[in-house]
Amino acid sequence: EVQLLESGGGLVQPGGSLRLSCVDSGFSFSSSDMSWVRQAPGKGLEWVSAIQGSDFKTYYTDSVKGRFTISRDNSKNTLYLQMNRLRVEDTAIYYCARHSWASWGQGTLVTVSS
Amino acid sequence: EIVLTQSPATLSLSAGERATLSCRASQSVNYLNWFQQKPGQAPRLLIYDASNRASGLPARFSGSGSGTDFTLTISSLEPEDFAVYYCQQLSRWPLTFGGGTKVEIK
Numbered sequence: 001e002v003q004l005l006e007s008g009g010g011l012v013q014p015g016g017s018l019r020l021s022c023v024d025s026g027f028s029f030s031s032s033d034m035s036w037v038r039q040a041p042g043k044g045l046e047w048v049s050a051i052q053g054s055d056f057k058t059y060y061t062d063s064v065k066g067r068f069t070i071s072r073d074n075s076k077n078t079l080y081l082q083m084n085r086l087r088v089e090d091t092a093i094y095y096c097a098r099h100s101w102a103s104w105g106q107g108t109l110v111t112v113s114s
Numbered sequence: 115e116i117v118l119t120q121s122p123a124t125l126s127l128s129a130g131e132r133a134t135l136s137c138r139a140s141q142s143v144n145y146l147n148w149f150q151q152k153p154g155q156a157p158r159l160l161i162y163d164a165s166n167r168a169s170g171l172p173a174r175f176s177g178s179g180s181g182t183d184f185t186l187t188i189s190s191l192e193p194e195d196f197a198v199y200y201c202q203q204l205s206r207w208p209l210t211f212g213g214g215t216k217v218e219i220k
Contacts, residue, residue: 046198
């Protein structure tokens with residue numbers, strides 16, 4: 001069974017930066033497309049960003065374009081999300097997921113507040 | 115961006131009743147998933163490609179629809195089915211989720 005483990009969340013001031021990590025313990029990470037999905041407190045799911053396994057092509061939702069960068073290190077089976085110029089509205093639990101969508105991490109909480 | 119509209123927002127039913135959840139897309143989509151989420155847990159994939167049950171999913175869950183109109187049906191609610199349900203489209207970037215339907219105990 002594929003297991004995903006996120007880390008890197010925490011409390012940061014508006015305008016600050018954080019880097020989230022997601023370690024994938026399963027097979028075939030390098031060929032798997034991966035996404036970050038977030039959920040603000042008491043709200044629904046919001047897709048944030050994706051990276052393809054084959055060519056590392058990346059995609060973003062409009063609200064994070066130019067501020068967030070998704071990347072991966074296949075030698076470490078790890079997915080990253082570099083978040084810069086954070087805003088209060090970025091406060092959420094951030095999940096990583098394989099694009100089978102059957103495997104999700106437990107989430108890491110990012111709180112942006114002064 | 116493809117907008118997914120789920121209805122109703124809340125569904126109040128009793129165990130044993132049938133639940134019918136709707137997901138309407140602003141444009142035609144070819145790939146649609148359904149998820150279940152319980153408090154404090156990550157989403158769980160139920161249905162992929164509109165009508166295919168995920169591994170191990172009980173047969174009381176079924177998905178149907180095509181184009182812009184999709185339905186998740188739970189034929190007879192079990193106590194563990196009371197949760198929030200989301201649809202997701204994977205046909206066009208950006209990927210999008212619906213706003214969710216909460217199935218609560220009446």
